[in-house]
Amino acid sequence: MRVIIAGCGRVGSALAVQLASESHDVRIVDRRPKTRRLLPAAFADRFHEGNAFSRTVLEAAGIEHADAFVAVTSGDNSNIVSARTAKETYRVPTVLARVHDPSRADLYRELGIPTIGGVRWTVLQLHQMLLHRHLTPELTFGNGETLLVRSELPAYLTGRRLTEFDVDSEIRVVEVTRAGRSTVPAHSTAAxxxxxxxxxxxxxxxxxxxxFLDKELGT
Structure with missing residues (x-):
């Protein structure tokens, strides 16, 4: 997976190192050249200096072939602009952004960009959401410990009761959209x-x- 990370602070650099250790193709963009020192020497050719919303810089980082884009700069405005550019101009399949001002979370949501807030859980959340990017994040709670995610059920689960997917304290089915109509499933509702x-x-x-979903997703 090719991931472009905008912002090489503590979060961006930690996420980059973790993904690279898992053999992902990671590129970093930051307008401050001194942040390069937060990265191992192996990132020398994968650090791109410049603004993350500059098309020239993004294209030099390979955004046209990116599978995911993560905006974790220190400014919400930069994150919004760069995330929108990745999503709307380059059609990057997975776009995530960190939000510092919680009041702006709704703006990101209206743009269809999942957000991460808080320091403690940020790297973990971004890492999990990238690895499980076929699950569409809709909303986060608290510091991101709990998510609402949506997924189309694979065909092999047809006929199973939706409550069978519940795992105590970990997973709960809360809604199903069928033929364009949303309902809260009953205990007996079958997929x-x-x-x-x-x-x-x-x-x-x-x-x-x-x-539960891998068999059909094939990834």
Whole structure:
């Protein structure tokens, strides 16, 4: 997976190192050349100096072939602009952003950009959301310990009761959209082809939820 990270502060550099250790292709963009020192020497050719909303800089980092873009600069305005550029201009499949001012979270949400807030959980959340990017994040709670995510159910789960996917304290089915109509499922509601299901899930249980879906997603 090729990931471009805008912002090489503590969060951006930590996320970059973790993803690179897992053999992902990671590129870093930051307008401050001194932040390069937060990265190992192996990142020498993968650090791009400049503004993350500059198309020239983004294209030099390979955004046209990126699988994901993460905006974690120190400024919300920069994060919004760069995330929108990645999503709307370059059609990057997965775009995530850090929000410093909680009052701006709704703006990101209206743009269809999942947000991460708070320091303690930021790297963990971004890492989990990148690895499980087929699960669409809708909303985060607290410091991001719990997420609402949506996914179309794979065909092999047809006929199983939706409550079978519940895992105590980790995963809960809270909504299903079927033929364009949203309902709160009853205990007896069975999965049907094309169901779009909303799960409340602990961020640490994303891998377990993905296990229900992997067979059809093939990733």
């Amino acid at each position: 049907e082809p094309g169901d779009l299901v909303t799960f409340a899930v602990a961020v640490t249980a994303l891998g377990r939820l993905r296990g």
